Structure formats: C-alpha cells, structure tokens
Amino acid sequence: xxxxxxxxxxxxxxxxxxxxxxxxxxxxxxxxxxxxxxxxxxxxxxxxxxxxxxxxxxxxxxxxxxxxxxxxxxxxxxxxxxxxxxxxxxxxxxxxxxxxxxxxxxxxxxxxxxxxxxxxxxxxxxxxxxxxxxxxxxxxxxxxxxxxxxxxxxxxxxxxxxxxxxxxxxxxxxxxxxxxxxxxxxxxxxxxxxxxxxxxxxxxxxxxxxxxxxxxxxxxxxxxxxxxxxxxxxxxxxxxxxxxxxxxxxxxxxxxxxxxxxxxxxxxxxxxxxxxxxxxxxxxxxxxxxxxxxxxxxxxxxxxxxxxxxxxxxxxxxxxxxxxxxxxxxxxxxxxxxxxxxxxxxxxx
Amino acid sequence: xxxxxxxxxxxxxxxxxxxxxxxxxxxxxxxxxxxxxxxxxxxxxxxxxxxxxxxxxxxxxxxxxxxxxxxxxxxxxxxxxxxxxxxxxxxxxxxxxxxxxxxxxxxxxxxxxxxxxxxxxxxxxxxxxxxxxxxxxxxxxxxxxxxxxxxxxxxxxxxxxxxxxxxxxxxxxxxxxxxxxxxxxxxxxxxxxxxxxxxxxxxxxxxxxxxxxxxxxxxxxxxxxxxxxxxxxxxxxxxxxxxxxxxxxxxxxxxxxxxxxxxxxxxxxxxxxxxxxxxx
Numbered sequence: 001x002x003x004x005x006x007x008x009x010x011x012x013x014x015x016x017x018x019x020x021x022x023x024x025x026x027x028x029x030x031x032x033x034x035x036x037x038x039x040x041x042x043x044x045x046x047x048x049x050x051x052x053x054x055x056x057x058x059x060x061x062x063x064x065x066x067x068x069x070x071x072x073x074x075x076x077x078x079x080x081x082x083x084x085x086x087x088x089x090x091x092x093x094x095x096x097x098x099x100x101x102x103x104x105x106x107x108x109x110x111x112x113x114x115x116x117x118x119x120x121x122x123x124x125x126x127x128x129x130x131x132x133x134x135x136x137x138x139x140x141x142x143x144x145x146x147x148x149x150x151x152x153x154x155x156x157x158x159x160x161x162x163x164x165x166x167x168x169x170x171x172x173x174x175x176x177x178x179x180x181x182x183x184x185x186x187x188x189x190x191x192x193x194x195x196x197x198x199x200x201x202x203x204x205x206x207x208x209x210x211x212x213x214x215x216x217x218x219x220x221x222x223x224x225x226x227x228x229x230x231x232x233x234x235x236x237x238x239x240x241x242x243x244x245x246x247x248x249x250x251x252x253x254x255x256x257x258x259x260x261x262x263x264x265x266x267x268x269x270x271x272x273x274x275x276x277x278x279x280x281x282x283x284x285x286x287x288x289x290x291x292x293x294x295x296x297x298x299x300x301x302x303x304x305x306x307x308x309x310x311x312x313x314x315x316x317x318x319x320x321x322x323x324x325x326x327x328x329x330x331x332x333x334x335x336x337x338x339x340x341x342x343x344x345x346x347x348x349x
Numbered sequence: 350x351x352x353x354x355x356x357x358x359x360x361x362x363x364x365x366x367x368x369x370x371x372x373x374x375x376x377x378x379x380x381x382x383x384x385x386x387x388x389x390x391x392x393x394x395x396x397x398x399x400x401x402x403x404x405x406x407x408x409x410x411x412x413x414x415x416x417x418x419x420x421x422x423x424x425x426x427x428x429x430x431x432x433x434x435x436x437x438x439x440x441x442x443x444x445x446x447x448x449x450x451x452x453x454x455x456x457x458x459x460x461x462x463x464x465x466x467x468x469x470x471x472x473x474x475x476x477x478x479x480x481x482x483x484x485x486x487x488x489x490x491x492x493x494x495x496x497x498x499x500x501x502x503x504x505x506x507x508x509x510x511x512x513x514x515x516x517x518x519x520x521x522x523x524x525x526x527x528x529x530x531x532x533x534x535x536x537x538x539x540x541x542x543x544x545x546x547x548x549x550x551x552x553x554x555x556x557x558x559x560x561x562x563x564x565x566x567x568x569x570x571x572x573x574x575x576x577x578x579x580x581x582x583x584x585x586x587x588x589x590x591x592x593x594x595x596x597x598x599x600x601x602x603x604x605x606x607x608x609x610x611x612x613x614x615x616x617x618x619x620x621x622x623x624x625x626x627x628x629x
Contacts, residue, residue: 133619136613139612269439313451313454323440
C-alpha cells in the first residue's frame with residue numbers, strides 16, 4: 001500500500017503487460033451491458049431528448065480521456081476537433097447531399113486530416129505549452145468559423161442542416177431513434193477504447209504518461225505514438241460532433257467555442273482521469289450539475305428564502321474538493337475502497 | 350492612425366498590468382493561475398461599489414479596493430496556490446479555475462449580470478489631426494511605463510526583488526541559503542494581484558465592467574506571457590505592448606479578427622520556441 005506512486009503505476013503496468021492478466025475479450029460485453037444499465041437508470045430521471053445530449057458529451061469526454069487520462073497530455077483545444085467534425089458534417093449536408101452516413105464520414109475525415117496536420121506541430125510541445133498552443137488553435141478555429149467562413153456557416157446566426165433518413169429507415173429527428181443511434185455509437189466507442197487501452201499499444205501510451213524519456217530510451221518512437229493517439233482522440237471527438245449535427249440539425253459557433261474544453265476537463269477529473277468508467281461517470285455528474293442546478297437552485301432558494309449561489313459556484317467548490325481531497329475522482333475513491341474491502345482485508349492475516 | 354496607435358498602447362498597458370502577476374507566478378512556481386482573473390474582476394466590482402461610498406472620488410475608491418483585495422490575494426496564495434507547488438500543471442489549473450468560477454458567481458449574485466459602465470475620471474480629449482485623443486488613455490500608457498521602470502528598479506535593487514529573481518532561476522538553491530522562498534513568493538503573488546486590480550480599474554472607464562471580464566483578459570494574458578517568455582519581465586512588457594498594438598491594428602480593419610490575431614502570434618511563437626527546445 002505504501003509504494004511510491006510511480007512505482008505502483010509501473011507495477012500495475014507490468015501486471016497488465018503479462019498476457020495472463022490481460023482482460024478477456026468477453027469482459028467488454030459485460031462492461032457494455034453495465035453501461036446500458038446505467039443509461040437506462042439515467043433515462044428514468046431525464047427526458048430522452050436530454051439524454052442524447054448527455055451521451056454525445058460522454059463520447060467527447062471518453063475521447064479526451066484517451067489524450068489526457070491515458071497519455072497525460074492536457075489540452076485546451078479539444079473542442080476544435082469536435083467543432084470541425086460538426087461543421088464538416090453540417091456543411092456537407094447543406095451543400096453536397098443529404099446522406100447522413102456520407103456527411104458523417106466527410107466531417108470526421110476533415111477533422112482527422114486537420115488533427116493529423118496540427119498534431120505534427122502540437123505534439124512537439126509539452127506541459128503548459130501543449131495546453132496553450134491547443135487553446136490558440138481552438139481560438140483561431142472559432143474565429144474562422146465565425147468570421148471568414150461566415151458566408152458558408154452563417155456566423156453567429158447558426159446553420160440549420162437536415163439529413164435524410166438513416167439507411168432510408170431511421171429518422172434521426174425522432175427522439176427515440178436518435179437516442180438509440182447515439183447510444184450505439186457510444187457503445188462502439190467505448191469498446192474500441194477498451195480494446196485500444198488494454199492492447200500493447202495502449203500500455204505503451206500509458207508508459208509515455210509515466211516517463212516518456214524512458215520509453216524513448218527503450219527504442220520506441222514516442223513522437224509517432226503520441227501523434228497517433230492525438231489523431232485517434234481528435235477523430236473520436238469529431239465523431240461526437242458529427243452525430244451532434246445529425247441528431248440536432250442545427251449548428252452554432254458555440255460547438256467550437258474554447259470554453260467547452262474546460263467542461264470536458266472537469267468531467268474527466270470529477271470521474272477520475274485515465275479510466276473509461278471515470279469519464280462516463282464524470283460526464284454524467286457534470287451534465288447533471290450543469291443541467292439541473294440552474295433549474296433546481298431558484299426553486300430551492302424560494303423554499304429556503306435565501307438567494308442561493310448559482311451552479312457555477314457549486315462547480316467551483318466541487319473542483320476545489322476534487323483537487324484537495326479526491327485526486328482520483330469519484331471512480332478512484334470507489335476503487336480504493338473496493339480494493340481495501342475485498343482485497344487487502346481478505347488477504348490480511 | 351494616431352488614434353489606433355494610442356488605443357494599441359492603452360490595451361497593451363492594461364495587458365501589461367494584468368500579465369505581470371501571471372508571468373511571475375508562472376515563472377517562479379510553474380502554475381497557470383486562473384484565480385488572477387477572479388482577483389481582477391472582483392477588484393473592479395469593489396471599485397464600483399466604493400465609488401458610491403466615496404462620492405465618485407476615483408483615487409480613493411481605487412486605493413480602497415486595492416487594499417481590500419490584498420488580503421484576499423494572500424488567502425488564495427496561502428491556502429490554494431501554496432499547496433499546489435510542484436504538483437502537476439493540471440491540478441493547479443483546476444483549483445484556480447474553481448476559484449475563478451466562485452468569484453464570477455459571487456459577482457453575479459451581488460451585482461447582477463448586466464455590465465456596469467464607469468465614468469472617465471479625466472474626461473478631456475486633445476485634438477490631434479482631427480481626432481479626439483482622450484487624455485485618460487495616454488495617462489494609462491504613462492502609468493504602465495512608470496510601473497515597468499519601477500518594477501525593474503524593484504527587481505534590480507531591492508533585496509526582495511533580488512531574491513525573487515534568484516528563485517526564478519533556481520528556487521532550490523535559494524532555499525539552501527536558508528531563505529524562506531515561500532514567503533517571498535507570497536509577497537510577489539500579492540503584489541501581482543494588486544497590479545491586476547489596478548489595471549482592471551484603470552481599464553474599467555474604457556470597457557465597462559461585466560462578470561466574465563476575468564475570463565476574457567486571461568486568455569489574452571496567457572498569450573502575452575507566452576510571447577514574452579515565461580517569467581521574463583522585460584519580455585512581458587514588450588509582448589504586452591506589441592500584442593496590444595496587434596489587436597488595435599487588426600481591430601481597425603477587421604474587428605472580429607483582433608483576438609484571433611493575438612493567438613496566431615502566440616501559436617507562431619510557441620512553434621518556433623518548441624523547435625528550439627526539442628533540439629537540445
């Protein structure tokens with residue numbers, strides 16, 4: 001228990017490297033079933049329309065968790081790729097054709113190419129420079145969408161774009177089918193990320209987070225691995241943006257606004273970084289805070305008779321608690337407790 | 350054109366006031382401090398409140414709000430920033446961002462979400478080539494130059510300044526001399542926060558106060574800190590004026606591009622600098 005943190009991480013990595021302890025593939029189906037149960041539980045309290053938004057947000061958070069949680073690169077510019085995917089899809093729908101799959105494909109491809117090019121630049125920086133150079137690109141992208149491309153994107157007025165039915169059958173404007181479509185994409189993304197992060201490549205990525213120099217010393221091309229992860233993560237964010245466009249049929253420059261990054265970072269940290277469940281749970285908690293507190297607080301203030309602080313303040317307090325008391329997020333705390341109850345306590349003499 | 354230049358210098362001067370504290374915190378402690386924006390915004394709103402108390406006396410209200418913000422800044426340093434020394438970049442960002450959110454919401458609760466205008470305390474313009482040049486803007490620029498010279502003197506001559514400069518280079522070495530580095534860091538932190546409040550108040554008559562003003566200037570100030578070189582005071586001064594000028598000139602031709610232009614410069618600087626860093 002008292003091992004230093006990095007040694008513990010290394011021993012954890014070593015254990016996952018051994019082929020015997022690699023999680024069996026069938027386990028993924030169990031996890032996916034768990035997610036379905038969780039979303040069904042959420043659906044009892046939230047309208048289906050909102051739940052679709054939640055799930056799209058979960059996909060962004062999952063993609064960001066790959067970059068930040070697994071590789072340790074904090075970016076302030078993830079929304080650039082989300083927005084690029086959304087606008088790529090939307091502009092295709094408006095100008096080229098109504099086929100949703102083709103539009104989604106084009107949007108994601110545009111964002112993937114963009115991230116591949118920018119990744120060559122940003123992946124050469126570290127730490128604060130990495131965070132801020134991404135923010136700079138995001139800010140530039142936000143500007144490009146709003147102003148020079150305003151002829152196509154209609155600037156701040158927003159762009160409405162309707163797709164035809166998916167495969168000719170599924171109407172994405174219908175709440176239930178949109179929800180099912182988005183849910184299936186979430187499950188696919190989760191399964192993909194689970195396979196990726198437990199694969200040897202995923203373990204290499206986690207080793208880069210622990211000590212990049214040492215990994216490079218072993219002869220791995222760390223720049224290439226980092227670039228690949230950046231492109232994958234950005235492409236998944238773009239996928240979330242594309243399905244957002246398909247489901248909502250309306251785009252405003254808000255989707256590419258750099259302020260969105262902060263929300264994604266918070267969601268990852270609330271749940272626990274470097275952990276796919278953490279991304280999901282953190283995303284759910286964050287969205288609940290963001291969507292329910294603004295409604296709940298005024299009503300609560302009427303009951304109490306005192307004007308209560310708005311949701312931003314509560315979020316601020318939660319962030320301070322996370323940093324000073326729960327570094328590993330909700331999932332980290334649960335995991336430590338679990339580990340203590342069922343592993344350490346049982347093995348104690 | 351003269352007007353644009355003066356406007357550029359004004360924005361640059363305000364950016365300098367704000368970025369000094371940010372650059373020092375970043376240079377000494379490697380912390381990206383979002384709480385700086387909170388101190389700035391709350392300071393300006395306090396100033397507006399004090400204006401009513403002191404019958405619109407600009408200087409009295411200014412002094413009062415700076416004095417009130419000093420202990421606030423100290424508490425932030427003592428209980429939040431100091432616990433994050435040597436931690437990862439991310440936790441510092443999250444914690445200080447939390448402080449910024451709390452401050453923004455406090456402003457919204459106490460003063461509402463509408464923006465509050467502040468009167469120009471001088472209110473005189475001089476006519477130069479058919480343009481009215483507000484004296485107040487020129488006064489702001491002069492203040493920034495005076496501040497720059499004063500800070501230079503402070504870091505060159507005074508003991509505290511010298512220790513901080515030494516700690517910027519090698520804080521462990523300074524610790525080995527038996528000096529309590531944290532004490533000096535908190536002095537610098539409080540000083541930087543006071544300058545941010547000062548800058549905010551000087552800027553308020555031009556831009557008017559709104560709850561999210563801290564967020565907006567923070568992003569620009571990061572660009573200043575990056576372009577100027579982290580923790581480099583001369584660089585920060587030059588970068589602030591240069592970026593202010595970039596904003597004013599782009600703003601004149603294409604107002605929406607002003608912010609993006611600043612970030613383009615920042616991205617270019619980061620790219621050039623990171624290439625140099627990866628070589629060694």
